[in-house]
Amino acid sequence: MTTLLEILDQPLVLALIRVLIVFTALSLIVAYLVYAERKILAHIQVRLGPMRVGPHGLLQPIADGLKLLLKEDIIPEGADRAVFWLAPAITVLASFTAFSLIPFADNFYVTDVNVGLLFVIAISSLGVLGIILGGWASNSHYPLLGALRSTAQLVSYEVALSFALISAILLAGTLSMNGIVKAQLQQGVWFAFMQPVAFFILFVAAIAETNRNPFDLPEAESELVAGFHTEYSGFRFSLFFLAEYAAMVLVSSIAVTLFLGGWLRPFPNVEWLGFLRFAPVVVFGAAGTWCFLRFFRFPTGREWFWQRLMLFALGAGAAAAALGLLYPPVLVASQGAFWFLAKVFLFLYAFIWFRGTFPRYRFDQLMRLGWHFMIPLAIVNVIFCGVGLVLSWELGWNRSLSLLLASGATLLVAAWLARERS
Amino acid sequence: MGQTPSVSTTILGADEVILNMGPQHPSTHGVLRVKLKLDGEKVISSECIIGYLHRGVEKIGETRTYAQFAPYVDRTDYVAAVSNGLGYCEAVEKLLGAEAPPRARWVRTILTELQRIASHLLWLGTHALDIGAMTPVFYCFREREEILKIFEKYCGARLTTHAFRIGGLLYETYDGFEEDVKKFCHDFLSRVDEYEELLTENRIWIQRTRGVGILTADDAIAMGASGPVLRGSGVKWDIRRAFPYAAYDQFEFDIPVGENGDTYDRYLVRMQEMRQSHRIVLQAIDSIPSGPIAARIGKVLKPPPGEVYHSIEAPKGELGYYIVSDGSTQPYRLRIRPPSFVNLQVLDQMIRGLLIADVVAVIGTLDIVLGEVDR
Numbered sequence: 001m002t003t004l005l006e007i008l009d010q011p012l013v014l015a016l017i018r019v020l021i022v023f024t025a026l027s028l029i030v031a032y033l034v035y036a037e038r039k040i041l042a043h044i045q046v047r048l049g050p051m052r053v054g055p056h057g058l059l060q061p062i063a064d065g066l067k068l069l070l071k072e073d074i075i076p077e078g079a080d081r082a083v084f085w086l087a088p089a090i091t092v093l094a095s096f097t098a099f100s101l102i103p104f105a106d107n108f109y110v111t112d113v114n115v116g117l118l119f120v121i122a123i124s125s126l127g128v129l130g131i132i133l134g135g136w137a138s139n140s141h142y143p144l145l146g147a148l149r150s151t152a153q154l155v156s157y158e159v160a161l162s163f164a165l166i167s168a169i170l171l172a173g174t175l176s177m178n179g180i181v182k183a184q185l186q187q188g189v190w191f192a193f194m195q196p197v198a199f200f201i202l203f204v205a206a207i208a209e210t211n212r213n214p215f216d217l218p219e220a221e222s223e224l225v226a227g228f229h230t231e232y233s234g235f236r237f238s239l240f241f242l243a244e245y246a247a248m249v250l251v252s253s254i255a256v257t258l259f260l261g262g263w264l265r266p267f268p269n270v271e272w273l274g275f276l277r278f279a280p281v282v283v284f285g286a287a288g289t290w291c292f293l294r295f296f297r298f299p300t301g302r303e304w305f306w307q308r309l310m311l312f313a314l315g316a317g318a319a320a321a322a323l324g325l326l327y328p329p330v331l332v333a334s335q336g337a338f339w340f341l342a343k344v345f346l347f348l349y350a351f352i353w354f355r356g357t358f359p360r361y362r363f364d365q366l367m368r369l370g371w372h373f374m375i376p377l378a379i380v381n382v383i384f385c386g387v388g389l390v391l392s393w394e395l396g397w398n399r400s401l402s403l404l405l406a407s408g409a410t411l412l413v414a415a416w417l418a419r420e421r422s
Numbered sequence: 423m424g425q426t427p428s429v430s431t432t433i434l435g436a437d438e439v440i441l442n443m444g445p446q447h448p449s450t451h452g453v454l455r456v457k458l459k460l461d462g463e464k465v466i467s468s469e470c471i472i473g474y475l476h477r478g479v480e481k482i483g484e485t486r487t488y489a490q491f492a493p494y495v496d497r498t499d500y501v502a503a504v505s506n507g508l509g510y511c512e513a514v515e516k517l518l519g520a521e522a523p524p525r526a527r528w529v530r531t532i533l534t535e536l537q538r539i540a541s542h543l544l545w546l547g548t549h550a551l552d553i554g555a556m557t558p559v560f561y562c563f564r565e566r567e568e569i570l571k572i573f574e575k576y577c578g579a580r581l582t583t584h585a586f587r588i589g590g591l592l593y594e595t596y597d598g599f600e601e602d603v604k605k606f607c608h609d610f611l612s613r614v615d616e617y618e619e620l621l622t623e624n625r626i627w628i629q630r631t632r633g634v635g636i637l638t639a640d641d642a643i644a645m646g647a648s649g650p651v652l653r654g655s656g657v658k659w660d661i662r663r664a665f666p667y668a669a670y671d672q673f674e675f676d677i678p679v680g681e682n683g684d685t686y687d688r689y690l691v692r693m694q695e696m697r698q699s700h701r702i703v704l705q706a707i708d709s710i711p712s713g714p715i716a717a718r719i720g721k722v723l724k725p726p727p728g729e730v731y732h733s734i735e736a737p738k739g740e741l742g743y744y745i746v747s748d749g750s751t752q753p754y755r756l757r758i759r760p761p762s763f764v765n766l767q768v769l770d771q772m773i774r775g776l777l778i779a780d781v782v783a784v785i786g787t788l789d790i791v792l793g794e795v796d797r
Contacts, residue, residue, distance in 0.1 A: 046564055145441075145463065213554060213556075224778070225447065358554070358555065359550065359627045362780065363779060
């Protein structure tokens with residue numbers, strides 16, 4: 001027993017366990033993000049979405065994953081085999097590695113280094129390398145065009161994204177991801193309220209970075225068939241797919257950490273809002289209740305037996321979780337992860353919602369928006385934010401007031417830019 | 423570029439790429455193949471390669487009797503089968519010197535206008551999908567479904583309907599036909615508003631369509647364009663008004679026209695046309711006359727020797743039938759003037775200098791159906 005504890009006490013082992021937990025949870029989240037996207041889009045579009053595999057199609061992601069794994073792996077003739085093989089690996093590696101720096105809760109992260117944010121940005125922008133290589137190695141026109149588009153797009157929006165992040169760093173005074181969250185706790189306000197323009201820029205750039213509608217040009221199916229992964233199939237395709245959705249979760253996590261208070265509950269310093277800590281209980285309780293309600297209204301009969309059983313098990317599981325969460329130590333421990341994931345899901349919902357709503361930008365329009373509007377605005381915002389901070393330090397102005405004034409000035413610039421450049 | 427024939431690399435400059443768009447491409451609306459010469463993403467020139475869906479419909483017409491051929495025309499523009507049937511039946515009636523009784527003409531008008539709405543809905547959905555808005559297509563299919571249900575109840579078929587017969591109708595309207603049509607009309611206008619809310623004022627939609635694929639009125643006329651493509655360029659030409667057929671001279675409707683001849687104008691024209699069709703249907707459904715549904719023209723059709731050209735305003739433009747009779751039971755020559763085929767020839771002119779994304783938008787705005795282009 002002592003030996004087991006000793007082994008567990010090794011820093012490397014602890015890190016490995018955390019990596020395992022994060023990786024598994026992330027894979028599950030990504031798989032069910034695809035399911036959620038299909039379901040939400042379906043309901044926006046007056047249809048049902050997956051309904052066949054499991055109750056309400058709940059096992060669909062697993063079935064899809066199995067199908068992709070078992071499919072024939074085709075490498076097109078004339079492709080650069082080594083690069084073709086390497087490309088999806090790079091992309092998926094880049095988007096998963098960056099998660100090692102994300103603080104999911106106060107004390108739950110794989111590692112926290114003092115240049116955390118820099119590392120996250122550096123690693124996540126490596127993902128585009130896989131896209132370029134994949135498009136180039138396929139030896140086909142559509143992937144090549146898709147790769148070129150995504151290179152230009154990702155490089156341009158990376159600039160705006162980074163400048164938006166800088167203003168959060170200015171406010172927090174640290175690059176450590178957990179440090180930024182704690183700074184928001186100390187200052188008693190989420191940075192999104194102090195720097196709304198930076199938050200907006202980050203949000204738009206994040207959509208462009210992840211190739212999501214209305215910036216989904218690299219894989220615009222109606223123009224480039226499937227863009228950079230046209231020639232990919234089976235397992236390799238699933239890697240690209242996985243990486244894309246992991247990147248969505250990643251940029252949402254970054255935005256939540258920097259601007260929406262990470263694992264903090266809303267208004268963490270307001271005492272009378274303490275009842276919010278019961279939100280996880282309510283969520284799981286509601287999920288359990290819904291499962292049971294569906295269970296009683298589900299069609300009976302032999303062919304539905306397994307689906308009903310699953311639904312019942314899900315309901316029982318959710319109810320058990322809700323009951324377990326009522327135990328105070330568990331409730332306290334679950335807070336960080338719950339609020340973090342809740343905010344991330346809010347973001348992801350917005351991603352999906354946009355996909356159901358907007359048409360797609362054209363390539364030149366996208367670049368014009370990036371270079372003529374987003375990047376100047378991001379730079380101006382950083383400068384004004386700095387000026388606001390200096391004013392509060394040197395002249396003793398109220399910090400929030402000076403920052404809001406800075407944001408107001410930035411908005412004026414934005415209005416001017418919009419009029420001049422459109 | 424591994425898939426480019428090696429011969430052309432010597433002819434082309436180093437920067438040019440030949441890209442085959444289609445025949446299996448998500449947004450060429452069937453089996454159109456467009457060979458694009460690209461400089462980066464910019465289109466230098468293009469060439470349409472058609473014929474992948476050629477079935478020899480016109481030649482088949484020479485070996486079938488007049489009545490036997492009617493179902494074949496459903497398969498040219500297969501998303502507007504009712505309109506095709508109307509054009510063909512009226513052409514043969516003209517050849518015979520017969521005329522369908524009023525009741526038949528009214529029902530024909532109602533069904534054809536419903537078909538125009540259905541065809542435009544299909545166009546709207548796919549056009550929006552091409553430009554990246556994926557939701558309208560599902561809304562459009564919801565409404566189109568209601569129309570197809572009416573067709574199904576009337577003649578048993580949804581797509582290739584064969585709804586009309588030479589000389590009038592085969593089927594009397596079913597019980598509840600008026601109610602079904604009225605019910606559809608009651609909901610329809612608010613649904614069109616819904617689509618317009620998603621697109622008309624949308625900045626991205628406007629940026630993607632305004633000023634894209636401009637066709638001037640002179641060019642449109644010179645190229646023989648017709649239908650919404652012509653009207654989008656500002657030419658007020660509608661065969662329903664110019665040479666009224668069926669019962670169109672009885673109803674009030676406007677002919678919407680565009681100003682700039684760009685993709686956005688053609689979009690607005692088609693949206694307005696749906697509202698106008700709705701208006702015509704509402705007028706017609708309240709005034710269907712009673713009486714026989716078919717003219718007495720006999721079982722065996724032997725038109726007198728001669729020739730006839732009859733055209734109607736199909737959803738996509740002027741749909742004409744030119745029939746030469748030698749006095750036998752089969753046409754000597756039957757020629758279809760398909761609107762899609764003629765409208766398609768403006769494609770090259772419209773997309774030169776634009777980007778690939780615009781090519782997709784322009785193909786969508788021309789609203790072609792390859793069954794009709796290739797026949």
